[in-house]
Amino acid sequence: MTEREWAILDRLKEEYGDIGSGLRFNNPFELLIATILSAQSTDVRVNMVTEDLFKKYPTAAAFLSLNEESLSREIASIGLYRSKSKNILKTCQILVTEYGGEVPDDRSRLEALAGVGRKTANVVLCNAFHKPAFAVDTHVFRVTNRLGFANHSTVVGVEKQVTERIPEDLWCDAHHWFIWHGRGPCKARQPKCKACFLADLCEWSDKHKYQ
DNA sequence: AACTCGGGGCA
DNA sequence: TGCCCAGAGTT
Incomplete structure (x- = not known):
C-alpha cells in the first residue's frame, strides 16, 4: 500500500462510510x-x-x-x-x-x-460470516483497475492483486466503497472525473479527460 | 481462457 | 430496437 492508495481508501471511507451492501437481510x-x-x-x-x-x-x-x-x-x-x-x-x-x-x-x-x-x-x-473475502463484480473490477489497486484483465487476477495489496480487515468495506464509487462518479461510460473527489489521486483520470 | 446463456438497461 | 453486458456454468 502506497501513501496514495491509503489516501484513496481514506477518502472513500469518508465519502461512503459504513454504507453496506444495499441488500437488506436479517440472516x-x-x-x-x-x-x-x-x-x-x-x-x-x-x-x-x-x-x-x-x-x-x-x-x-x-x-x-x-x-x-x-x-x-x-x-x-x-x-x-x-x-x-x-x-x-x-x-x-x-x-x-x-x-x-x-x-x-x-x-x-x-x-x-x-x-x-x-x-x-x-x-x-x-x-x-465476517470472513476475509473480496468479491469482484464489474464495478469493483473497473474501479480497482482505474484507481491502480489492480492491473489485470480477469476477475481472478484482480481479486488476487487487490487482496495482496489492501489489508484483510478492509476487504469487506473496500468492496462496498468500490461498488458505490462505480455506481456514482466512476461509472463505466462517461465517468464524472471532473467532479470526482479522487481525481487528483487517480492515474486513470489523468489520461482520460471526462467531464 | 473462451464461450454460452437469458433477459434487463441503455443509446 | 438493437447492442451491450453481468455473472454462473460449461468446455
Whole structure:
C-alpha cells in the first residue's frame, strides 16, 4: 500500500462510510437468496421483492413448498427469473438435505450450491460470516483497475492483486466503497472525473479527460 | 481462457 | 430496437 492508495481508501471511507451492501437481510439465508437474485438486477428491485418473500418463506424448508412456477411468479419483476427460481429451489434443497437448512460458511460448499459462483460466495462469506473475502463484480473490477489497486484483465487476477495489496480487515468495506464509487462518479461510460473527489489521486483520470 | 446463456438497461 | 453486458456454468 502506497501513501496514495491509503489516501484513496481514506477518502472513500469518508465519502461512503459504513454504507453496506444495499441488500437488506436479517440472516445468512436471506443474504444468500438476495445475492443470487441480485445478479444482473438492482438492489432496489431485489429488496422490493424479498421484503415480502422472506416473510412468507423465511427458511430454506419453507421455500421448498414452492414449485418453479410459483417461485417464478414471486420473483417475476427481477430479471432472469426462470433460471433463478430453478437455482434457488435446488440450493434450498441442498441446504435442507445437506446442512440442516443452514447456509455453509466456507467457499467450496457455497460454490457447490446452484446459482452461486465465486462472486456470490465471496459476498456471503464477508457480509454474513465476517470472513476475509473480496468479491469482484464489474464495478469493483473497473474501479480497482482505474484507481491502480489492480492491473489485470480477469476477475481472478484482480481479486488476487487487490487482496495482496489492501489489508484483510478492509476487504469487506473496500468492496462496498468500490461498488458505490462505480455506481456514482466512476461509472463505466462517461465517468464524472471532473467532479470526482479522487481525481487528483487517480492515474486513470489523468489520461482520460471526462467531464 | 473462451464461450454460452437469458433477459434487463441503455443509446 | 438493437447492442451491450453481468455473472454462473460449461468446455
